[in-house]
Amino acid sequence: MNGDILIYILIAVMVILGYSARLLTVSGAIAAFGVGFFTVLGLGLKGLFILGLFFVSSSFWSKIKSANKSKAEEILVKGSRRDWQQVMANGGLAALSSALYFATEDKLFLLGFCICNAAANSDTWASEIGSMSKVKPFFIKTFKRVERGTSGAVSLLGTSAALLGSFVIACASYYLFHLTEGEFLFILILGFTGNVVDTLLGAFIQAGYQCSVCGMKTEKTVHCGRKTNLIKGIPFLNNDTVNFLSGLSALLLGTLIQ
Template structure:
């Protein structure tokens, strides 16, 4: 019965997201499967945090969309998420949800919140940071970069990342209160969300500035993540072949989850 209810709820949410053009068809199908597993194998804590990330990130992607349209042409992934992006953002959390169902352990929850704080912080940093009036700086050398360049960071984007991570930590505490006995304080969850979110977001920027696969547009001479730009095929300039945007998101999430686990271990000392 839980699987049926989960499938219905997930289909309703992903269907609405597809209708609102927040998900492609493949993204909606992946989100339906993922949501079903989260709901049936987990509970409010797991499904609720996933929903908070998805709803808040989708809403932000639509905020001042006209201002972001030009920047999105340089990104491998746009505000409308496909199956690869859905799995890159929620696949690791789904694995932890299944592991917790098979072998319950508190550390799974910490790692999960760290992962979701990372993807939320990274999304918020991108969506809000792109609205900054100042050009971003390279996370590696501090030089000014064109808006939308991978590896660029800004004060506004960093603040957005911290707030996004804190939001995930706050909802983790709330859902834990509602779901069962509370054994972790709000302060701990906020600390996990903020630290893990910032670690993951900066890891994303560092990988974006170093190992991520990047191309150069033959027309506008801009560094981009896509194979075609300005109607022309782009030229590879750096990065590892397998280190695309989704791979960067996965590795950043792993580092964010590890940061959350470190906090959990330190709290137990």
């Protein structure tokens, strides 16, 4: 019991540090503690390490700035500081999988936890690293080059980063949970698949807007002090919703295959 208390204190310290470093908002910090709590409940320190690997590595890439990336952030609704919606979109399903593993001890939920983190890491690395590409990406719906940071766009750098992001989580899961080579590939492939689904949703149904003042295409509903005009997608399907749906798709696909 004392050991568990120390672990939860560790989570609280990590969350406070994340807030102090401006990686989390207040709501994001509260949500992050909840995700950490349920992760430790089912999978202990090993699960917390996987979760921390995703959060720390993604935050690291978020903080790296370049001229290209700064311009890309003009397109995005939110910056590198995560609120509760971003935390839950990327970590909520993993926390749920861990809680279900605690209740059932079914390995399916352990693999689900790993897949969710691999998908989240794959997508985040693709977005953060891909936005630093020197070459503008292709929008998969039209195959025309668009601004960096556009949802539904792909580049060689971003795609490579997505595969590497999934690979990192799959490797850590393989060693920490003593998985088989087949389970390693299972996590790797489905994690990357989550990013592919995210890209498809981003291109075809995620909401996109255009500023009525400067003409910039963006995900923001307000730009240059005025409301933007919806030019594609469904209004309530923002980036957080798409992230959640892509992780859910990878999880459900893994459940069906398993």
